[in-house]
Amino acid sequence: MADEINPSAAVSYDPRRHLSSTPRSAARAITNPRKDDDGNDMNITITPRAAHRLQTISETDSNPELALRVSVESGGCHGFQYLMSLINAKDIDPAEDTVFENEEVARKTGDYKAKIVMDEPSLELLKGSSIDYTMELIGSQFKVTGIPGAKSSCGCGTSFDIA
Template sequence: MTVQDQATDAPVSDGVVLTEVAAGKVKSLLEAEGRDDLALRIAVQPGGCSGLRYQLFFDERQLDGDSVRDFDGVNVVTDRMSLPYLMGATIDFVDSIEKQGFTIDNPNATGSCACGDSFH
């Protein structure tokens, strides 16, 4: 998988990483929506029982200071306030009998709540 930083057009070794499986799922969701102008935005917001909550959503906006990374045609956008909390985080997609959905493995999270919805 080729990962490029759109600001410098150089390979990326840090920041948020989207696995091939997750990139494929995002592509299929975008195709189902009939949209090719959207990016996957990941943000960290105050909330949840552990203090911070992840937000993953499709976004057509680009804000000043956004980090934009291309993962095989899928743009992942992170705002400048969330990026320090997400450096080195990996977004994957799991589809098993026990669980289905996007997962975030974040080395910056020192703990999370029992439901896994928030972290600190």
């Protein structure tokens, strides 16, 4: 007998938790913008959820210079893995790091704009992707989504392989 869907047992749809419906927020390189081999700007996007979460952390920590560092290293079960850490934007290396800033404030309160920091090799692999903040049953986390060059990724969500 085929499985039937019980409409009374359906889970309600919450667009804030549906990744594909998350709008993308423009981010601009405010420090050390980079171009790829074809002369195109290497950019990322920051989802409103990620910007909102970074603003909340910044306000809680009373740190207007809070930034999320995203770096890629060899490893994981698919060849590359990305790592994330919260840093003070004043501590970046202006020669090595590119700092992206959300073009708008995530909430009406405060004036914090989300900042993402990447070194050049990491940006080369993650250009065109989005930084999101996901809320799942197993926990909440920042996540890189939509990596254009990725041909596969693993269930953990932090390991990927490049085509």
